[in-house]
Amino acid sequence: MKKVGFIGLGIMGSHMAANLAKAGYEVWAYDIVPAAVEKAAANGCKGCASIQEVAENNDVIITMLPNSPHVKAVVLGAGGVLEFAKKDTLVVDMSSIAPAASAEMQKACAEKGVRMIDAPVSGGEPKAADGTLAIMVGGEEKDFEQAKEYFDVMGSSAVLVGPIGSGNTCKLTNQIIVAVNIAALAEGLMLAERAGADPEKVFNAIKGGLAGSTVMNAKAPMMLDGNFKPGFKIDLHIKDLGNALDTGYGTGTPLPLTAEVMQMMQVLKADGMGQNDHSGLLKYYEKLTGSEVRR
Ligand SMILES: NC(=O)c1ccc[n+]([C@@H]2O[C@H](COP(=O)([O-])OP(=O)(O)OC[C@H]3O[C@@H](n4cnc5c(N)ncnc54)[C@H](O)[C@@H]3O)[C@@H](O)[C@H]2O)c1
Incomplete structure (x- = not known):
């Protein structure tokens, strides 16, 4: 054997x-x-x-x-x-x-x-x-x-x-794209909610267009249900974005969006939500606005 x-x-x-x-x-x-x-x-x-x-x-x-x-x-x-x-x-x-x-x-x-x-x-x-x-x-x-x-x-x-190292560079690239996408989705749905549009209808209207993505299809329903059960935990994503930022420093590569989303995740972690799914980035916007995005 x-x-x-x-x-x-x-x-x-x-x-x-x-x-x-x-x-x-x-x-x-x-x-x-x-x-x-x-x-x-x-x-x-x-x-x-x-x-x-x-x-x-x-x-x-x-x-x-x-x-x-x-x-x-x-x-x-x-x-x-x-x-x-x-x-x-x-x-x-x-x-x-x-x-x-x-x-x-x-x-x-x-x-x-x-x-x-x-x-x-x-x-x-x-x-x-x-x-x-x-x-x-x-x-x-x-x-x-x-x-x-x-x-x-x-x-x-x-x-x-x-x-050697390219597998992890690839993984960090993936993690940056996913994190920034989830944050953009949360930001967009919050605007819809506060501007008086039904966020679920907005999701259904745009998911087939250019903004549509695997991230949107997986995470928008979780956000609309207020279901932040992991999935992929904020704590783990903080670890990956930390490695991405370190790699950015090490290679002289600016990562402004990664840094911003990292700060949002740190706020959620400090608030006791590190074990939530990363779709919980929506909670950051809910904290900022006092509004809730739900079906
Ligand atoms: N969980 C996910 O959804 C997921 C998805 C993709 C990639 N990953 C990555 O895969 C890796 C593992 O993730 P996980 O969710 O299985 O983590 P985990 O914390 O569940 O498992 C890690 C294991 O390593 C063991 N360990 C730690 N130090 C050790 C040591 N010195 N000697 C022997 N064992 C030791 C721990 O006891 C634990 O059982 C991480 O880098 C994570 O980012 C996780």
Whole structure:
């Protein structure tokens, strides 16, 4: 049976590891939270007690962790992957992190003869569960080709975007476009409401035109219902926009719209709404105006 290591068994990683096990791989699974390892074992994975156990026994190791510091700790830290990995191991980091962190880790890995690619995903928990994630990859072509069999199990598309870090650059691009779109949608619907037009009728009138989008179709109904159950949490989007802004500073790229939406999200977080869906950006406008946009 073909083996693969998997570190980080949270909302996304638990499903991805389970899908690999279902596809016939022996998945050596580890998380810092023992209950997550137990759940993975119940889903057909081989529960591991340490990163060492995963790294010593696998030639391919997938990581799915919250942010750059967590991946650095797992890959470069004491007791981490690089301490125990065999030469020529391939580390496939599927977390959404800063592109510069991916490049830094790949360099450290290369010094020890270990290969690394970044492969963040889009699609959220439902697509992690049914194995239809969109996977954005940065790294060497031959490493991408080697990882493709795993991507085929976890996702419905995997695109090699460019060198190491490019997968995360692609993901940040996606996150900027989504965040700014949601804010524009909230702003527009609030104007409709306050100017006396029915926001639901406005949505129906414009969704087929140039302003129409996947974001509009997914998020306008949530806004009109006042349903801000995640979905994708404001806290996670703040993490991604933070990485986008850092990347902007690092490359001398102005990101005025990203910075503005980041401030809106920070207001909502300070107001206790960090766990809401990002369609909750509407609440920012409701706070500003005292008006509510509802069906
Ligand atoms: N949730 C989503 O909808 C979604 C969608 C697309 C991308 N993502 C991205 O995927 C990544 C993972 O997201 P998630 O929702 O699964 O997060 P999560 O917080 O549910 O899972 C992360 C897991 O990593 C584990 N972990 C943290 N530090 C560790 C360490 N040192 N060693 C071992 N395990 C450790 C945690 O215990 C947790 O189980 C994030 O970068 C996120 O931005 C999430």
